[in-house]
Amino acid sequence: MSRALAIYPGSFDPVTFGHLDIIERAATLFENIIVAIGVHPTKHPLFSATERIELIEQVVRHLPNITVEAFDGLLIEYCAEKKASMIVRGLRVTTDFEYELQIAHANADIRPEIDTIFLPSRTKHGFLSASLVREIASHGGDVTRYAPPLVCDALVKKLAITTKKP
Ligand code: COA
Numbered sequence: 001m002s003r004a005l006a007i008y009p010g011s012f013d014p015v016t017f018g019h020l021d022i023i024e025r026a027a028t029l030f031e032n033i034i035v036a037i038g039v040h041p042t043k044h045p046l047f048s049a050t051e052r053i054e055l056i057e058q059v060v061r062h063l064p065n066i067t068v069e070a071f072d073g074l075l076i077e078y079c080a081e082k083k084a085s086m087i088v089r090g091l092r093v094t095t096d097f098e099y100e101l102q103i104a105h106a107n108a109d110i111r112p113e114i115d116t117i118f119l120p121s122r123t124k125h126g127f128l129s130a131s132l133v134r135e136i137a138s139h140g141g142d143v144t145r146y147a148p149p150l151v152c153d154a155l156v157k158k159l160a161i162t163t164k165k166p
Helices: 017-029 049-059 075-082 094-110 130-138 149-162
Strands: 005-010 032-038 066-071 086-091 115-120
Touching: 005 017, 005 075, 017 032, 017 086, 017 115, 032 049, 032 075, 049 066, 049 149, 075 086, 075 094, 086 094, 094 115, 130 149
Parallel strands: 005 032, 005 086, 032 066, 086 115
Antiparallel strands: none
16 A cells, blocks of 8 residues: 555535544554645535635644645546545544445546545544534534634634624
């Protein structure tokens, strides 16, 4: 198995401790990791791709082998373009596995030379999702257990702007 470059893709809207756990563990398995933010023309994320890149860059500062980028189009073609040998995905619950297995099979069908590796999320992060964190924060709840402090600060600021009454 080539350990040179793996891609960890996701929406990261915003990055949480669950994502960070996967990034930190993947960083010990591969020489280099690109955290790749998928940009969908039809999705309306809370944070722009540029903001999400900046947030992730700041929370992975302690890891020298991580870069952060955005991509559009098919993930597997982006991986080929980057000459990555592996896609990393985190699994929280069995429904994640069912979904991820189908995607992994489809990606392998398109480019069998690029494989997918699954890392189980730690149990304490099993229920976490970016939308859950956004939802709690949008009602003024405390999300400091779920996301790094600078992400929590960015959420408070962003939600103050987006929920501002005219
Ligand atoms: N800890 C905490 N939360 C996690 C997590 C972890 N370890 N792993 C996933 N999640 C959460 C995310 O926060 C996200 O939450 P949300 O739905 O509330 O926002 C949710 O699980 C989905 O995970 P994410 O990793 O963002 O994946 P996604 O299903 O949104 O897919 C791409 C994002 C970019 C990987 C995907 O859209 C993609 O590959 N797009 C390109 C097109 C393509 O190639 N499609 C496949 C064709 S075969």
